[in-house]
Amino acid sequence: MTQPATTTPSKHIVALSGGIGGAKLALGLDRILTDDRWADHGLTVIANTADDFEHMSLYVSPDIDTLVYTLAGLANTDLGWGRSGETWSFMQAMEKLGGDTWFNLGDGDLAMHVWRTSRLSRGDTLSTITKSICQSLSIRADILPMSDQPVRTRLRTDRGWLDFQPYFVGHKAEPTVHEIDYRGINDAKPAPGIIDALTSPNTTAIVICPSNPLISIEPILAIPGIRQAIKDAQAPVIAVSPIINGKAVKGPTTKMLRELGHEATAATVLQRYGDLLDAFIADPHDMKSLQSVASGVSLISADIIMMSLNDRERLARTVMDVALNSIA
């Protein structure tokens, strides 16, 4: 399955991704792009960084880490985050020291946070650091943070304004969300390479992964210049629904949508991405409700649940087929 090191792909798939759900599809794409029929394609993943935070002076980038571990074959598929075969001496010792323990950090995972924090403090950018980590771990895909400037999702809840990780991990996503803000978004620039990747004539498709639209995809789209670049792109834009029959595959997507006054449906997601989309891949159950809102968007019915590795590859093949049919 490994790509010969001498081959530089001439074409690209560009994926926008949050953490777990997005990383599953990214892994599927990464794997099938080694097939002969798509061997001229490389994968570029634009990762949400609005979930990033500083925890005990360590810079933690959960979505980049999930993508890195997933694409490096190091992901803990039982937990859904962190590294496989992880040990927990750090957390045990931290508890005895009376330190912060609300956010779990595995021993091996800590290497990522410490090394990244160290390099940031030396003046390296998040995208430079991410690139060298991907190289060290022999990851084929390019993982680009959405921006090298800090953007932070904050939520106005019934317990006041909360930063994302304290809301999501600290409060287990229980508070009711009234408003979402991406702090710093207007000062953020797309990381180097993003606009080129989106608008390149060699880009075969722009894929919006099945991630939470509110906290994973829309922060990426909200960075000045990215939404317009996607609109201007020659490549078809294909989204995969993160919602099946009113249920999110993972995480608090449907709860947050409802609390913000939206229906928690695939149709809502399609409408939020609006005029960006050329195609929307959703579960067969959702086709009927989608038809009334899908003006100008091709609807593709597919099994979008990704339990097994085979599921990921199958959905990635569907994405590639849609992309190539759209071009034709």
Add this chain to the structure above:
Amino acid sequence: MTQPATTTPSKHIVALSGGIGGAKLALGLDRILTDDRWADHGLTVIANTADDFEHMSLYVSPDIDTLVYTLAGLANTDLGWGRSGETWSFMQAMEKLGGDTWFNLGDGDLAMHVWRTSRLSRGDTLSTITKSICQSLSIRADILPMSDQPVRTRLRTDRGWLDFQPYFVGHKAEPTVHEIDYRGINDAKPAPGIIDALTSPNTTAIVICPSNPLISIEPILAIPGIRQAIKDAQAPVIAVSPIINGKAVKGPTTKMLRELGHEATAATVLQRYGDLLDAFIADPHDMKSLQSVASGVSLISADIIMMSLNDRERLARTVMDVALNSIA
């Protein structure tokens, strides 16, 4: 062996200590001060912090950590540093990420560095943080960093100026040392409580532990105010030799002394501490050479090697006997 929580010791032993050798004697003192005859005594350890450094943005304080782990019963006695039962997932992952691996950090040990760094970045002082860590780990003794301001031992060597840890760990103490500098020493103040502890009428003895004089004890003595406070102290000042018959019990003490043009003997150490001392405890082999330089200093011959826990307690009892005889 545990001291009743309701007893606040009315008298104190104050020890000046570096890492391993000093921590052994500190442990001996800590343990014997629970004996009925000395139960009115508490132990205050003034720890060298000139070995501290920032490693990958983490603040590491090797001598405080050795003292903390030793007095908490968590020390790795096989390695001589770090924690017992340590795991190494962090270092393994760091190596795969292409990060810095010249300084070993165990998974549990990392909790100390991360928590301390986090609290320092919030504005807490090193002494406040050390105190709360000691409380969390139920350490009886007070461990005081020599200063809350940064002091850094630097060595002019045949490979240029080196910070201490790169010299000691990175270069395995191999370069020849021509000069030692304690950067920041003139701007450093004794940490809160140090001058009071040294000069209190309730202090029974000031003990200079068998640590490297050049890099562990003399940085403490060089902080403006500390040497004078020791001179002014009512309590007898008792040093334990770190050198036996021309050999350092541990570490590069004799090599550094020779490179700086000194004889690597107990007599050299006695002379360096000079007019501070009331008593000097050394190995029987060194008594003869000490007699010619020990003007005004009581020489005590004792077995000062501390291999077993019993050795540590035995030497601590010798120190206490000398202290109480000096007072009488």
